[in-house]
Amino acid sequence: MIVFDKVTKKYPLGNTALDEVSFEIPDNEFIFLVGPSGAGKTSILKLLLMEMRVTSGSILVDDKDISAAHFHGLTDLRRGIGVVFQDFKILPDKNVFENIAISQKVIGIPNRDIRSQVKEVLKMVGLENKEKVFPVQLSAGELQRVAIARAIIGDRKIILADEPTGNLDPKTSWEIMKIFKKLEGKKTIIIATHNTDIVNSMQKRVFVMKQGKLAKDHKKGGYEI
Ligand SMILES: Nc1ncnc2c1ncn2[C@@H]1O[C@H](COP(=O)(O)OP(=O)(O)OP(=O)(O)O)[C@@H](O)[C@H]1O
Ligand SMILES: [Mg+2]
Numbered sequence: 001m002i003v004f005d006k007v008t009k010k011y012p013l014g015n016t017a018l019d020e021v022s023f024e025i026p027d028n029e030f031i032f033l034v035g036p037s038g039a040g041k042t043s044i045l046k047l048l049l050m051e052m053r054v055t056s057g058s059i060l061v062d063d064k065d066i067s068a069a070h071f072h073g074l075t076d077l078r079r080g081i082g083v084v085f086q087d088f089k090i091l092p093d094k095n096v097f098e099n100i101a102i103s104q105k106v107i108g109i110p111n112r113d114i115r116s117q118v119k120e121v122l123k124m125v126g127l128e129n130k131e132k133v134f135p136v137q138l139s140a141g142e143l144q145r146v147a148i149a150r151a152i153i154g155d156r157k158i159i160l161a162d163e164p165t166g167n168l169d170p171k172t173s174w175e176i177m178k179i180f181k182k183l184e185g186k187k188t189i190i191i192a193t194h195n196t197d198i199v200n201s202m203q204k205r206v207f208v209m210k211q212g213k214l215a216k217d218h219k220k221g222g223y224e225i
Contacts (some may be wrong), residue, residue: 001026002048002188007057007067009043009212017043017220019212020057030184032199033192034223035209041192044209048190049081050074054196061158079107081158082151086166088149090135090145096122097131100150109154121149125179141172145187148179152187159183161191165198173198199223 002025009018013039016082018040025031033041046052047059059067066077090099097118104114122128125145135143145162151159161180177198180189193199199206200222208216208224216224 001062001153002043003058003060005058005060007047007059008055009040009047009052010055016212021043021212021214022057023207023214023217025188025223027188028185029188030180030204031188031190032200032202032204032206032223033190033209034196034206035215036192037194038211038213039209041209042162043161043212045083045190045192048158048160049083050077053176071101079103080156081155081160082156084144084147084151084159084164085162088140088147088167090143091137091144095132095134096127096138096146099135099146100153103150104154107154109216117153118149121153124147124152124182127200139172140168141175144172144176145179148176152183156187158188159190161189161193164191165193165195170197177202196223 004021004023006020006022006069007018008016008020010016033044035041047054054067057067058065061077061187064073065071100118100121101114104117115131118131122131125148127142127145138146165176168176173195203220206218206221206223207214
């Protein structure tokens with residue numbers, strides 16, 4: 001469960017990115033985060049990753065107050081969250097296997113287990129047999145599949161995606177969205193997006209942000225600003 005309770009984020013120069021935003025997301029829910037540029041979507045994701053702290057209000061993740069000054073679980077928190085970005089952020093000098101395996105290596109998972117985990121997530125994203133391929137040899141859509149595989153490896157419970165289809169053509173965007181859809185009900189998924197077609201046709205829960213406020217929370221809805 002993720003809870004935002006009157007979360008306000010002001011940047012140093014006085015910009016208010018989030019203004020008393022409150023919501024609750026039960027486990028394994030699928031959420032689209034929409035709203036015009038500057039509305040606060042990325043700020044919500046960054047606060048969840050603890051890339052920055054709240055100015056006021058609180059954020060609970062599985063009953064832990066990650067916004068509290070005494071919260072020391074940053075490493076564990078980040079291990080439980082997979083992240084997908086608009087520009088993929090795939091390491092160019094590492095092959096597909098290495099890109100996906102890296103987070104598991106860091107925490108000391110045995111090589112044999114990593115190998116089977118990578119196989120499993122590559123199958124999930126439809127990239128079997130691409131383990132040895134280097135990023136330059138992949139299309140943008142394939143790179144984003146690798147990024148999703150990297151985000152879901154190790155059984156992470158929360159997946160955050162910031163405009164994951166922002167650099168993709170409509171057909172490829174749909175293919176990527178279908179992968180997220182396959183994860184539905186198994187993980188909590190929050191996708192910030194400007195893709196109105198996808199949001200309207202998938203009919204998931206939608207948070208509409210407007211100038212730092214949560215303007216609407218559609219239980220099963222479309223893109224509406
Ligand atoms: N590092 C920063 N310093 C100061 N202000 C910032 C910073 N990052 C974001 N902001 C401001 O906070 C507000 C919310 O930004 P945010 O990036 O969350 O918007 P967004 O909804 O993700 O927009 P987009 O759709 O363009 O990605 C904007 O007014 C932005 O200018
Ligand atoms: Mg953004």
